[in-house]
Amino acid sequence: MQYELRTQVIEPRRKTFQYLIDRYGDRPASRYEEGTIDVQPTEHFHYRPLWAPDKELYDESWSTFRLTDPYSFTDPRQYYYAPYVTARASLHDAFARTLEYLESRDLLDRLPEQWRRLIAQVVLPLRHYESGAQMVGTAAARFCYGATIAQCCAYAAFDRVGNAQILSRAGIALGGGTAGPLQDAKQAWLDQPSLQPLRRYVEELLVEQDWAVAMIGQDLADRLIYALLYRTLDEAALLGGAGGYSLVAQHLNAWFADQSRWLEALYKAWLADPEHGGANGAALAAVVERRLPAAIEAVTALAAAADDLVGAGCRATVEETAAAVRTTLSALGAPIKEHSA
Numbered sequence: 001m002q003y004e005l006r007t008q009v010i011e012p013r014r015k016t017f018q019y020l021i022d023r024y025g026d027r028p029a030s031r032y033e034e035g036t037i038d039v040q041p042t043e044h045f046h047y048r049p050l051w052a053p054d055k056e057l058y059d060e061s062w063s064t065f066r067l068t069d070p071y072s073f074t075d076p077r078q079y080y081y082a083p084y085v086t087a088r089a090s091l092h093d094a095f096a097r098t099l100e101y102l103e104s105r106d107l108l109d110r111l112p113e114q115w116r117r118l119i120a121q122v123v124l125p126l127r128h129y130e131s132g133a134q135m136v137g138t139a140a141a142r143f144c145y146g147a148t149i150a151q152c153c154a155y156a157a158f159d160r161v162g163n164a165q166i167l168s169r170a171g172i173a174l175g176g177g178t179a180g181p182l183q184d185a186k187q188a189w190l191d192q193p194s195l196q197p198l199r200r201y202v203e204e205l206l207v208e209q210d211w212a213v214a215m216i217g218q219d220l221a222d223r224l225i226y227a228l229l230y231r232t233l234d235e236a237a238l239l240g241g242a243g244g245y246s247l248v249a250q251h252l253n254a255w256f257a258d259q260s261r262w263l264e265a266l267y268k269a270w271l272a273d274p275e276h277g278g279a280n281g282a283a284l285a286a287v288v289e290r291r292l293p294a295a296i297e298a299v300t301a302l303a304a305a306a307d308d309l310v311g312a313g314c315r316a317t318v319e320e321t322a323a324a325v326r327t328t329l330s331a332l333g334a335p336i337k338e339h340s341a
Contacts, residue, residue, distance in 0.1 A: 023071075032078040037071050039147035062143040064283045065212040066276040070146025073269035076261050084155050087258075088162060095166055095251045099173055107244035108174050115242035118309045119174060122302060123229060124185035125195055127167040132202035134160035136218050140211040152262045153215070159259065163252060170248050194305035197298035204294075216284065217291040219263050220325065224299040226256040227321040228306070228314055236312035264332070271333040284334045288326070296322050 016029035019038050045057045137157030171181040208214040230253040237245040270280040303314035330336040
């Protein structure tokens with residue numbers, strides 16, 4: 001008896017769900033679209049928040065930033081649970097290999113003394129900055145409207161926990177397997193004068209009532225901090241015999257490049273919105289005018305401390321990055337005023 005194996009293709013009667021057909025036409029939908037689009041609850045809410053009875057449980061008016069169609073924004077990375085977890089597992093596996101290499105070659109022990117102090121006094125305390133950013137992202141995921149935005153905010157919040165862990169693991173390695181540097185970093189976050197402007201900035205974001213304003217404020221500080229610590233100081237480390245720092249910085253710099261992709265896409269969606277674009281642009285400009293000077297002040301204090309240790313031109317980096325932030329947001333269409341000297 002002989003058997004013949006054949007492949008039989010059964011054409012599905014429907015290529016996807018009806019709500020996606022109504023929106024995109026009768027075509028196969030991606031996993032991202034099926035798990036994200038039109039998932040936002042819109043009706044049949046059982047109660048209003050007792051502490052905000054003028055709003056629904058899920059309400060667009062939690063923010064001044066609005067979209068006519070919440071799903072006019074989509075994540076350019078197309079992250080839903082599975083690809084997000086896979087991407088972040090790869091990132092942290094890569095960092096684990098880097099840390100193993102650093103420890104096997106004693107590269108952190110061989111750092112010049114000023115670079116060891118820079119990591120201990122300037123970089124490690126920012127694990128608490130990342131913790132504050134995690135709370136900002138969590139609040140944004142709760143109060144934003146539209147599942148595409150909520151997913152990005154939630155994943156960004158989880159990312160901040162991962163960033164804090166990266167810094168914590170680097171600190172433990174710097175301390176020879178002990179938590180001493182982390183304990184010192186916590187005390188520095190509470191008491192060190194160069195960190196207090198940034199700590200105040202983060203705490204002000206935590207009490208901001210508009211989730212989008214808080215996220216924008218966080219992004220402004222991120223742009224300054226990540227350019228300073230993980231690009232400028234990365235270059236200075238390579239030239240200053242502190243390659244161990246550079247190996248750690250590359251992972252955080254790569255994460256921030258990924259983070260920036262969805263935020264810039266959201267800014268573009270806000271500014272291009274047919275109904276709310278003008279109001280969104282004015283609101284974005286107002287947030288930048290209010291928050292960017294405070295972010296510059298906070299990060300400049302950090303940069304001054306770094307310059308005192310390694311003299312890498314950090315304060316100039318903050319000024320250049322702030323100017324680039326204004327230029328970038330203006331190019332997206334926000335009416336950002338030119339900075340007056």
